[in-house]
Amino acid sequence: MRLANGTALVIAAAILAACVDSKGDKTVDRGFDSKPLSQLKAGIWIDPTGCDHWIIDDGVEGYLSARLDKYGKPVCSGAAPPNTAIGPYKSGSAVSDPI
Amino acid sequence: MTTKYSKAVLAGIAGLAVALHVPTMGSAADGDQGNAPATIGEAYVPTIWVDPDGCEHWVMDDGWEGYMTPRVTRDGIPVCRRGNTCAVMNSDQLFATDSARISAQGKARLAEFFRTAGATSYVIAGHTDSRASDEYNMRLSLNRANSVARVAQGVGARIADVRGYGERMPKASNRSAAGMRENRRVEIICLR
Numbered sequence: 001m002r003l004a005n006g007t008a009l010v011i012a013a014a015i016l017a018a019c020v021d022s023k024g025d026k027t028v029d030r031g032f033d034s035k036p037l038s039q040l041k042a043g044i045w046i047d048p049t050g051c052d053h054w055i056i057d058d059g060v061e062g063y064l065s066a067r068l069d070k071y072g073k074p075v076c077s078g079a080a081p082p083n084t085a086i087g088p089y090k091s092g093s094a095v096s097d098p099i
Numbered sequence: 100m101t102t103k104y105s106k107a108v109l110a111g112i113a114g115l116a117v118a119l120h121v122p123t124m125g126s127a128a129d130g131d132q133g134n135a136p137a138t139i140g141e142a143y144v145p146t147i148w149v150d151p152d153g154c155e156h157w158v159m160d161d162g163w164e165g166y167m168t169p170r171v172t173r174d175g176i177p178v179c180r181r182g183n184t185c186a187v188m189n190s191d192q193l194f195a196t197d198s199a200r201i202s203a204q205g206k207a208r209l210a211e212f213f214r215t216a217g218a219t220s221y222v223i224a225g226h227t228d229s230r231a232s233d234e235y236n237m238r239l240s241l242n243r244a245n246s247v248a249r250v251a252q253g254v255g256a257r258i259a260d261v262r263g264y265g266e267r268m269p270k271a272s273n274r275s276a277a278g279m280r281e282n283r284r285v286e287i288i289c290l291r
Contacts (some may be wrong), residue, residue, distance in 0.1 A: 054167075
């Protein structure tokens with residue numbers, strides 16, 4: 001069990017070292033499933049008020065951004081009940097997300 | 100024991116992160132104010148992601164975290180490549196002047212539209228030209244939008260919102276008769 005913890009620590013440190021060095025280009029996803037961020041696939045998360053947000057689970061990163069109509073008002077489509085997420089928001093990355 | 104260990108790990112990670120996280124000078128050219136004084140901060144240049152509605156969002160990937168926010172103008176209007184306005188009904192074809200009552204023919208046309216549009220729900224927004232007072236036009240446009248919404252509900256369509264913008268959101272100039280005619284309208288946004 002101790003060994004497992006140690007291994008996890010080494011892996012965590014390695015991933016961190018690869019990520020923390022002030023990544024210059026913030027416009028690309030990188031690592032196992034690197035791609036331009038413009039290719040992200042979104043679903044819809046409905047907030048407790050009932051309004052829509054675009055939700056993207058890109059394996060490691062998660063994104064959330066308000067869905068607005070052309071007048072700048074929140075879109076509350078009623079597509080699903082509050083506090084639920086619908087659509088292909090986990091389909092943008094081949095990296096499995098256990099969480 | 101587990102708690103203690105993970106705290107130590109966390110401290111180590113935090114220390115490492117601080118050590119490696121060297122801020123860089125942002126150059127003045129990064130901002131849109133060309134001659135602004137140089138500011139100290141890390142460069143965070145976003146790219147654009149276009150949502151399924153066709154509207155743009157600023158997006159950044161920090162290597163670990165991801166960030167996203169809608170791209171709006173300084174007036175708070177989203178920047179969109181295409182909208183999800185799926186119908187613009189000219190008011191002259193639905194209503195008599197100053198009235199919010201829809202003609203029988205107009206009702207049939209609207210009902211047919213909502214039966215076949217197939218959206219999850221709809222936003223109905225009424226607009227007028229600039230004749231008469233702002234207050235009057237706000238009320239008339241809302242009444243007209245509500246009339247359209249009632250037809251929609253009559254055929255089982257779900258209405259997400261009903262609004263009246265009066266003369267405040269013209270899409271053409273009010274200085275010509277043709278422009279005013281274009282401004283008298285009820286817009287239907289299809290939410291999918």
